[in-house]
Amino acid sequence: MYPSLLHESPHPDETIVLGKRFRLPDSRRIGTYLAHEGYQGFLKASQMTPEQIIDEVKASNLRGRGGAGFPTGLKWSFVPRQSPKPKYIVVNGDESEPGTCKDRVLIQYDPHQLIEGILIAGRAVDAHRGWIYIRGEYRYLIDIMDEAIAEAYARGWLGKNIQGTGFDFDLSTHTGAGAYECGEESALLESLEGKRGVPRIRPPFPAVSGAFQCPTVLNNVETFAAVPSIMRMGGQAWAALGIPKAGGTKFTCLTGHVNRTGVYELALGFPVRKMIEDVGGGIRGGKKLKAMIPGGSSCPILTGEEAWELNMDYDSMAKAKTMLGSGGVVLMDEDTDMVKAALRIIRFYQHESCGWCIPCREGTLWLKKLLTRLDEGVGTVKDIDLVGDLADNMLGRTFCPLGDAAAMPTMSIVRKFRHEFEAKLGRKTVSMAGLSQLVSITG
Amino acid sequence: MTFSPELEKRFAEMAAKYPEGRQKACLIPMLMYAQDEVGHMTEELKEEVAKRLNISVLEVNEVVGYYTMMRKKRMGETHLQICTNISCLLWDGDQLWERACQKLGIGHNEVTADGKISLEEVECIGACSWAPAIQVNYDFQHHVTPEQLDKLIDDLRKA
Numbered sequence: 001m002y003p004s005l006l007h008e009s010p011h012p013d014e015t016i017v018l019g020k021r022f023r024l025p026d027s028r029r030i031g032t033y034l035a036h037e038g039y040q041g042f043l044k045a046s047q048m049t050p051e052q053i054i055d056e057v058k059a060s061n062l063r064g065r066g067g068a069g070f071p072t073g074l075k076w077s078f079v080p081r082q083s084p085k086p087k088y089i090v091v092n093g094d095e096s097e098p099g100t101c102k103d104r105v106l107i108q109y110d111p112h113q114l115i116e117g118i119l120i121a122g123r124a125v126d127a128h129r130g131w132i133y134i135r136g137e138y139r140y141l142i143d144i145m146d147e148a149i150a151e152a153y154a155r156g157w158l159g160k161n162i163q164g165t166g167f168d169f170d171l172s173t174h175t176g177a178g179a180y181e182c183g184e185e186s187a188l189l190e191s192l193e194g195k196r197g198v199p200r201i202r203p204p205f206p207a208v209s210g211a212f213q214c215p216t217v218l219n220n221v222e223t224f225a226a227v228p229s230i231m232r233m234g235g236q237a238w239a240a241l242g243i244p245k246a247g248g249t250k251f252t253c254l255t256g257h258v259n260r261t262g263v264y265e266l267a268l269g270f271p272v273r274k275m276i277e278d279v280g281g282g283i284r285g286g287k288k289l290k291a292m293i294p295g296g297s298s299c300p301i302l303t304g305e306e307a308w309e310l311n312m313d314y315d316s317m318a319k320a321k322t323m324l325g326s327g328g329v330v331l332m333d334e335d336t337d338m339v340k341a342a343l344r345i346i347r348f349y350q351h352e353s354c355g356w357c358i359p360c361r362e363g364t365l366w367l368k369k370l371l372t373r374l375d376e377g378v379g380t381v382k383d384i385d386l387v388g389d390l391a392d393n394m395l396g397r398t399f400c401p402l403g404d405a406a407a408m409p410t411m412s413i414v415r416k417f418r419h420e421f422e423a424k425l426g427r428k429t430v431s432m433a434g435l436s437q438l439v440s441i442t443g
Numbered sequence: 444m445t446f447s448p449e450l451e452k453r454f455a456e457m458a459a460k461y462p463e464g465r466q467k468a469c470l471i472p473m474l475m476y477a478q479d480e481v482g483h484m485t486e487e488l489k490e491e492v493a494k495r496l497n498i499s500v501l502e503v504n505e506v507v508g509y510y511t512m513m514r515k516k517r518m519g520e521t522h523l524q525i526c527t528n529i530s531c532l533l534w535d536g537d538q539l540w541e542r543a544c545q546k547l548g549i550g551h552n553e554v555t556a557d558g559k560i561s562l563e564e565v566e567c568i569g570a571c572s573w574a575p576a577i578q579v580n581y582d583f584q585h586h587v588t589p590e591q592l593d594k595l596i597d598d599l600r601k602a
Binding site: 003005086095096097098099100101103104129131135136137138139140170172174175176177178179180191192193194195196197212214253254255256257261262263293297328330331332336340341344345348351352354 | 460461462465467468469470471472474475476496505506509510511512513527528529530532533534565566567568569570571572573574578581582583584585
């Protein structure tokens with residue numbers, strides 16, 4: 001009754017680890033989960049010391065799957081376990097980065113895997129309470145998660161003295177209400193506490209002062225979902241699925257102009273060429289690839305030629321001055337209007353800016369105005385330069401990364417596809433009456 | 444103000460899910476689940492939630508003003524949300540949007556005269572690999588063609 005998110009069978013080039021139960025009948029039921037190695041990772045972890053669990057996660061080279069790529073084991077080790085305050089686990093299921101739709105698959109097809117990952121994290125940092133924050137638009141996934149949590153309580157995998165291990169843990173979902181900004185960890189915590197989602201000044205980081213001002217482990221859905229297999233396989237074996245410094249698999253969303261769009265589980269370090277040609281079945285209509293955004297719309301854009309030679313991992317993307325990000329790959333063919341693409345991306349960030357920091361609040365608005373003018377063919381050469389200057393002035397000048405997220409793709413699109421902006425100069429595409437109401441700022 | 448027994452039960456259980464003294468955390472979930480029954484953020488609803496959480500109406504208004512999904516006015520019986528963000532744009536989501544506007548004769552966050560349908564151009568809804576995508580109330584529809592959109596609207600009008 002829910003829309004299917006999977007192709008009938010996995011692609012042969014996928015490395016199926018987290019997704020191995022996805023295609024089983026009733027994959028989201030606890031019975032299915034338990035019959036297929038479910039909760040075995042937690043039972044193993046319950047025989048280990050917290051240090052051993054964290055060491056295992058460190059050995060796996062798991063890095064945060066939400067976009068920032070911070071080493072997960074290290075993040076967990078920052079939690080002061082001796083603190084007299086309660087410790088909490090918070091799951092970031094606010095998936096809102098344009099191009100990203102992988103957490104939907106992980107929750108829809110295997111919610112217990114996420115619960116098990118949370119339990120293991122709880123054991124590692126001595127937390128006994130957790131919340132799964134899910135964006136409000138994903139109401140059906142909140143319902144799925146609520147059902148799975150109820151099943152886990154009923155079968156003794158949540159609550160007091162879980163399976164006789166002496167470990168207690170309580171878990172519930174928490175709905176968002178439509179705000180991209182709440183995917184940023186400190187804004188998410190504000191939202192969890194019943195407030196506007198504006199970022200907090202850091203330090204202190206959530207590991208020390210997070211949810212309700214208590215030590216908190218906050219990770220993405222996919223990050224927690226990876227932990228049960230790390231426990232079962234052992235950190236080193238899991239790491240070996242990927243490449244050095246980036247262990248395991250990554251859920252990758254192929255979107256845009258590709259024949260077989262979809263969400264695929266690929267080993268870290270997967271070649272872009274193979275990803276597009278084999279897994280994705282090539283660019284739609286046999287066209288050429290003009291541009292690729294590797295991991296959600298906030299990542300600097302790559303030209304087709306640049307992208308073709310890279311691999312899907314943190315370091316390969318960093319060398320090309322972009323990011324692996326969240327796994328939302330946006331592919332654009334040779335016919336794509338890059339001015340329109342830049343405008344659509346900035347319209348999003350302008351809409352989502354929380355207004356807390358002026359460089360972001362004003363910067364995104366003026367970028368939108370300038371790009372609208374350029375798109376409508378009434379911009380000037382000065383406007384093109386001003387877009388670059390404005391974006392450059394936003395970089396690194398805001399509390400949270402939203403300002404950067406807006407600036408980075410804009411700057412890179414203008415730099416790499418400047419000729420397309422110039423080609424629109426003096427080619428008015430709308431009538432005078434149809435022009436957006438824009439303030440002239442370049443004199 | 445009272446809600447359905449199911450919702451009252453949900454609210455009764457909700458408070459225990461947050462640390463003692465931090466029940467303001469219930470605010471956003473309470474408003475969102477209540478909106479499903481009430482339709483939008485009425486003054487009465489905001490006052491009721493403020494009273495139950497022992498916070499000021501101002502604190503409720505702060506939150507209502509911030510979150511996009513919290514409806515400031517009554518919307519249609521069916522709320523049609525069309526994504527035009529980058530991955531959907533590349534699959535002509537913008538044309539679906541234009542088509543819906545023309546067919547219904549309304550624009551962003553507007554409601555048809557009979558109150559049946561409202562329209563919203565939404566930011567990324569997390570359906571990027573199944574573009575172009577729309578949401579009909581909370582239900583996702585993927586790979587939507589212009590013909591499917593027409594049929595959906597026609598069916599909603601008849602309903």
